Amino acid sequence: MKLRSETREVRPFESGLLQSALSGVKLYVGNRSVDPDGRLVLSTQSYLQDPITLRFGETRAATNRVRLAIEEGIAESNLEPSQVDLVLLLTSRRMQLSDVAWRRPASEMNKLGNDVPVERSDTTTRALASPFGGCTGQLLVVLNQQLEPEPRKPWRKGTWLARTIFKVATELGEIGFTPMKLTDEIRDRYRLPANTLRYIRAENVLGADPGADSIELFVDEEFLSALAQAPYTPGARTFQKQLFLDAMRAVLHQASADLRCSPGLALEDIEDSIVWKLLRRSIFAQPDEAVDAARDQMEFLLGRLRDEPEYVVALVENWIPELRKNYYAVLTEGA
Amino acid sequence: MRYPTVPQERSLEVAHSLLEETDYEVPSTATKWEGSGKDVELGPVEAAAEAILADLELFRTSKESSDRDRFEGQASGALHRSLKDLPTPVLDDPGFWRFLTLNLFWDLVVWRQDSAFETGDPARYRRYVDATSISEAVIPRMFLRAQIALRNDDYHLASAVRNGTDLWRSHILRVGTGGSPAVAQALLQHQEAQPLNTDDLRQLARRLNRVSTNIVLEVYDADDANSLISELRAEI
Numbered sequence: 112m113k114l115r116s117e118t119r120e121v122r123p124f125e126s127g128l129l130q131s132a133l134s135g136v137k138l139y140v141g142n143r144s145v146d147p148d149g150r151l152v153l154s155t156q157s158y159l160q161d162p163i164t165l166r167f168g169e170t171r172a173a174t175n176r177v178r179l180a181i182e183e184g185i186a187e188s189n190l191e192p193s194q195v196d197l198v199l200l201l202t203s204r205r206m207q208l209s210d211v212a213w214r215r216p217a218s219e220m221n222k223l224g225n226d227v228p229v230e231r232s233d234t235t236t237r238a239l240a241s242p243f244g245g246c247t248g249q250l251l252v253v254l255n256q257q258l259e260p261e262p263r264k265p266w267r268k269g270t271w272l273a274r275t276i277f278k279v280a281t282e283l284g285e286i287g288f289t290p291m292k293l294t295d296e297i298r299d300r301y302r303l304p305a306n307t308l309r310y311i312r313a314e315n316v317l318g319a320d321p322g323a324d325s326i327e328l329f330v331d332e333e334f335l336s337a338l339a340q341a342p343y344t345p346g347a348r349t350f351q352k353q354l355f356l357d358a359m360r361a362v363l364h365q366a367s368a369d370l371r372c373s374p375g376l377a378l379e380d381i382e383d384s385i386v387w388k389l390l391r392r393s394i395f396a397q398p399d400e401a402v403d404a405a406r407d408q409m410e411f412l413l414g415r416l417r418d419e420p421e422y423v424v425a426l427v428e429n430w431i432p433e434l435r436k437n438y439y440a441v442l443t444e445g446a
Numbered sequence: 447m448r449y450p451t452v453p454q455e456r457s458l459e460v461a462h463s464l465l466e467e468t469d470y471e472v473p474s475t476a477t478k479w480e481g482s483g484k485d486v487e488l489g490p491v492e493a494a495a496e497a498i499l500a501d502l503e504l505f506r507t508s509k510e511s512s513d514r515d516r517f518e519g520q521a522s523g524a525l526h527r528s529l530k531d532l533p534t535p536v537l538d539d540p541g542f543w544r545f546l547t548l549n550l551f552w553d554l555v556v557w558r559q560d561s562a563f564e565t566g567d568p569a570r571y572r573r574y575v576d577a578t579s580i581s582e583a584v585i586p587r588m589f590l591r592a593q594i595a596l597r598n599d600d601y602h603l604a605s606a607v608r609n610g611t612d613l614w615r616s617h618i619l620r621v622g623t624g625g626s627p628a629v630a631q632a633l634l635q636h637q638e639a640q641p642l643n644t645d646d647l648r649q650l651a652r653r654l655n656r657v658s659t660n661i662v663l664e665v666y667d668a669d670d671a672n673s674l675i676s677e678l679r680a681e682i
Contacts, residue, residue: 253665380655
């Protein structure tokens with residue numbers, strides 16, 4: 112058995128009250144909203160042009176409840192409202208842009224309306240001008256000044272006390288892969304022998320870039336035509352699922368190699384990558400489940416992935432729908 | 447705005463021809479125009495490419511020629527200056543970077559990653575051409591590097607660290623430290639003034655990554671960032 116020790120940063124400062132206060136806030140782009148820790152896919156035009164709004168509450172009473180919870184959460188953290196800001200950070204990781212799009216001292220929370228418009232500009236909302244990479248919005252409660260260090264109390268400037276994340280993307284940024292024809296020309300290009308029937312190339316699997324072509328799956332052109340003509344036979348269904356598993360295996364092995372080359376990479380560094388999504392899926396995290404709730408399990412899996420990628424491949428196989436039934440049908444009934 | 451791109455499926459074919467055929471010119475059919483309205487003004491980046499390639503010829507025969515990363519850093523300022531006023535959606539499009547790579551900067555890209563290109567294996571050189579990851583492909587990563595290093599209209603920090611490939615690639619671009627230019631700049635400044643060896647630098651980067659899970663580095667100004675990096679370096 113291999114023993115490993117690793118230093119982990121703990122978060123002693125999180126406030127349940129503050130976190131729950133943020134859980135009711137929504138981000139609107141035009142008339143479409145994204146819930147905390149949710150994801151919204153928009154048309155490119157909407158992504159680039161529609162007005163941005165933070166909605167703290169549907170009613171005055173709801174907004175007041177958020178305000179009160181924030182005030183109580185700040186007190187619970189032994190801080191003054193003047194020491195804390197609410198910040199909306201918009202990030203395009205692909206373009207390495209992070210802008211404070213909106214910021215208010217907590218001491219001015221009583222001026223907060225239900226809806227807070229966030230003005231688009233060339234300097235504060237650049238991530239929402241990056242349709243290929245998508246945008247991650249974070250609404251944070253942040254310590255706005257450096258304090259004297261004290262145990263169990265946030266003291267370092269910039270420490271966040273609560274956070275909620277909104278993902279906004281366009282159809283340009285959706286990750287997917289479509290099997291491509293493995294022709295003789297492609298075989299020549301990649302120096303593959305004549306009887307190679309499939310070839311998978313996986314790159315940038317840990318990056319948050321859109322990666323529409325992070326995975327290239329080439330399948331013999333005759334097979335692909337046959338698949339297109341009769342996609343719903345037991346054999347075709349099984350073959351498609353096997354192709355998916357093959358592609359994911361390539362992704363996970365590439366990820367394992369990359370992780371070993373960059374031992375400093377942590378879960379936060381690979382957020383929104385295809386591997387991050389696979390890990391999340393493999394622990395059956397629900398779309399509306401808070402990111403932090405799944406973090407420990409995902410971190411564990413990330414460690415396993417580094418050392419033993421086939422373990423994660425096995426977990427992926429576990430969630431491919433009806434794979435057992437499909438295999439069984441092919442083995443007992445033929446294709 | 448209308449701007450030129452090279453589709454991903456054409457880029458490797460064009461790259462292959464550029465490598466194999468001495469007099470090959472990228473055909474106009476490889477270019478696909480995206481967007482609508484007025485055409486993007488390519489004059490500044492064409493001029494920048496010409497100047498950068500001329501500088502490259504001089505650099506290749508200079509005493510410093512083994513530090514290719516240094517040239518990448520030095521040239522990144524001129525590249526950034528020529529492109530920084532373009533609309534962000536254009537700069538966000540990998541097809542635009544493929545166009546620039548294949549049409550204007552090919553010799554630079556091949557020189558910078560020659561070990562990958564010399565194999566002739568697309569699997570090895572693809573990442574430097576197709577801009578799937580703009581932090582890996584040579585030309586967009588140069589743009590990002592200058593964007594992160596730019597301070598008071600000065601690009602000095604883009605080339606301040608000698609042999610900085612690992613620092614830029616592993617500790618800034620890949621991990622998104624560039625989203626907080628003040629912190630990235632402090633990291634570079636300290637490394638320029640008092641270089642850490644590779645292991646210590648990795649330790650520092652790991653500590654910074656850990657801190658960044660709790661701290662919103664984007665709200666840091668230059669003084670905050672300088673204090674943080676000093677503190678983390680003192681712990682090593």
